[in-house]
Amino acid sequence: MxxxxxxxxxxxxxxxxxxxxxxxxxxxIKLPLPKYKSDTSVEEAIFKRRSIRRYKEETLGFQEVSQLLWAAGGKTIDGVTGATRAYPSAGGIYPLEIYLVVGNVKGISPGVYHYSWHDHTLSLKKEGDLRQELTAASLNQRMVLEAPVSLVFAAVYSRTTLRYGRRGELRYVPMDVGGAGQNVHLQAESLGLGTVIIGAFSDRAVKEVLELKDEEPLYIMPVGRPR
Ligand SMILES: Cc1cc2nc3c(=O)[nH]c(=O)nc-3n(C[C@H](O)[C@H](O)[C@H](O)COP(=O)(O)O)c2cc1C
Missing domain, CATH: 1.20.5 (Single alpha-helices involved in coiled-coils or other helix-helix interfaces)
Structure with a gap:
């Protein structure tokens, strides 16, 4: 028995x-491969880039989201060291984790997703449209509510401070996110999309919405079609 x-x-x-x-x-979710060529030169993207805070009520495409995430911190190959990342990072440590808060994307249901750069996939972390909550956490900056998606960069500081101590915390991690954020800005410009860096938010509230534990949110970047 x-x-x-x-x-x-x-x-x-x-x-x-x-x-x-x-x-x-x-x-x-396996994302489509990013494209490595476009009709917009890097000079043009730099010249035209502006912070865009109003978006049309339109769906974003799967390919657009894939491209934005790749630019944010996806895999690149330099032919010498093999796989590396889209943004430069002090010591090649890459302390940033990238999240996608989806509201209105074709083929991706609303929720919070974690981006895995290695295999270019999204993993669902939390179901549901959390734009309202993220807007409240962003001191009611309404572009978060309007945008079909927001990318959120969060840092695991210990990765960098383990090697660089306080300098890693005060300088290297914030410097890393600057490069990654600019990539998203230029990629959005090249796709005919608009974005803005949001640094003014409640750390505690953003961590709650995204259920972050050992990561500190640094940038929120809503993306949409400019109005
Ligand atoms: C670290 C950082 C934090 C920012 N935080 C906010 C923010 O919370 N809200 C906002 O509307 N814009 C924010 N911005 C965007 C700036 O206001 C914007 O870049 C600046 O006014 C210059 O305009 P431009 O980006 O169109 O050249 C931030 C930019 C940076 C770099």
């Missing part, structure tokens, strides 16, 4: 494991 119970329990455990693995697999 005891043995039967044990077998039943083990079977149940296997079923649960398989189901949870299937569920996790379902919530990983």
């Amino acid at each position: 005891k043995k039967q119970m044990r077998v039943k329990f083990l079977n149940l455990l296997v079923v649960c494991l398989v189901l949870s693995q299937a569920e996790a697999a379902e919530k990983v």
